[in-house]
Amino acid sequence: MRAVQVSKIGGPEVLEVVDVVVPEPRDGETLIRMVYAPVAFNDYTERTDLFRHPGEPEKQTPFFLGTEGIGVIERINGDAHGMAVGQRVAFVLHGARSYAEYTVAPTERLIPLPDDMPDDAAGAALLSGMTAQMLLHQYRPIGSGTRVLVTGAAGVIGRLLASWAASLGAEVFATVTSQEVVDDVKATGAAYVIDISSEDLVEEVKRHTNGKGVDIAFDGVGGDTWRDVFETLGVRGIGVAYGITGGLYPLVDPLTLVDRSRSVASLLFFNFVETRDDLLAVAEDVIGAYRRGAIKPAIRTVLPLEEAPEAHRLLRTRGRGGKILLLAVDS
Template sequence: MKAVTISKNGGPEVLELKDIKLGEPKSGEVLIKNEAIGLNYIDTYHRSGLYPVELPSNIGIEGAGIIEKIGPDVKDFNVGDRVAYASMPIGSYATHRIFPTKKLVKVPNEIELENVVTLMTKGFTVFYLLHKTYPVKSGETILFHAAAGGVGQIFCQWAKSLGCTVIGTVGSDEKVDIAKANGCTHVINYSKENFAKRVKEITNAEGVPVVYDGVGKKTFDGSIECLKIRGMMVSFGNASGPLDPCNVTKSLAPKGLYLTRPSIAHYTSTKEELDEAAKKVFEMYISKKFTLNIFKKYSLNEIVKAHQDLENRRILGPAIIIP
């Protein structure tokens, strides 16, 4: 098999494609031939060391493929099953891998494997943001940063289907139309406008009950400003860099705000939670509550370029790797 590995933390150049020999699946494990692999911003955090992993390490958390072998005592999965995953253990950037069944889901026949890897991490993220972390209500006006990105495109469509008015921010004019096409009622280019001031204008100075922020350092203070009394700041990413320490007295106390830092792992820690998330995401996609278009496909040989494009914001929507 071939797999992408890192022996040190750093930029995209530390990614290496190597030949690796796999063993046999053990109890509770299966051998999967990957057909498609997810490309996610969290992969850059593992590579850079922002989210530390033990080195040397494989990389990637999301993939979909066909089971080729099953280990002892595996009862819920069979050879030939179409499956997908989006969690640790790390190592999806590979042609094949061994993976625990407790973190696997079966893929409905209505969904292509190339599409399902745009649904797992991104779709699961949208599910927990909208239904678990801050369960939105129809009629609410909410703010989502990076509305034209892979998560944003799913989020805005999904939120609109629930009856929300979505204010989206983007970083360039070319992304404004993408955000509008995917469900945003209002779009703010925060590289040109003060987004907090604009949100206040849109909401008649009331503010929003929740801000979903995957951008991080650049948008945190403005996001706090956008919130109404007792609003919730949902910080779930660091695309612009890691957050500075939060001054609770300065940032949260004046309006009695809530601050949370959720991740998929917090909402899929049991097989029951994982299956609940997968069922909802697949239902929403099959029923066309949201659609998606794969922006670009990379090969494993192009993995350095894929990470360069990801970090330089050249990817305008879901992108995948074909092993």
């Protein structure tokens, strides 16, 4: 079978397709025939060994890549957890090796896909939508009149967040970095779209809230953007850090939280889906939002496995948002 491996730590060019043996599922695992491997930011961090601390050895290569997957069950070894051969499933796992024609995964971590959610829609919205679901439901109630800031709103998760929050009645403030995507983000239902390449985020939020600030801010960008995000928080506002597409977060002095009783929180996906029941509950909520039209899948492009380097180049370039999908089957 074909699979994409990281030949050495480096840029997109280190991704190469190799022929390997189809893996065998061990007890408690399922063999999956892959359809799509959605390209995730985590794949970029793995390829570049981004989180290696000074003094630590570089990650050993070669290794196979992929975190998210959409596919069909080929064989189950052990407890089927109510699933069957031929069933369509989704998964998100560290070390999933999903950039391949086949992979194996723990059966208990597989999410059955409903007939009314096509494979491409699941690849574009289900797994990223699960992050959006956690953000919208774990920190404070989001409803009519809640002032919500979403950074990176042209991105995959940002777009889902803005759309879902707006459907709940929230007043959404969405940031972008280009006028090219303003109309796309407005279409999510965001009340205000702020182009932070030319507008002052803090001043714009103050202007539209009469100086009150936002109730909660979801920052998937990080880096220098966080300083402004933090200043947009109103009294008892919560800033939730969940991504670093723009760089690592600066340190927060706890004393700066006091004057407005602000809070800082964070999200790591796997902490909220430690049990199968939790995993399926979050997924079902996302599927419900998809059925209601609260979230809409957006696909930037679909590429074959052989073009994984191009997929990773696109992942780090600005443009119209949407999920990048690697097609694991011959088109």
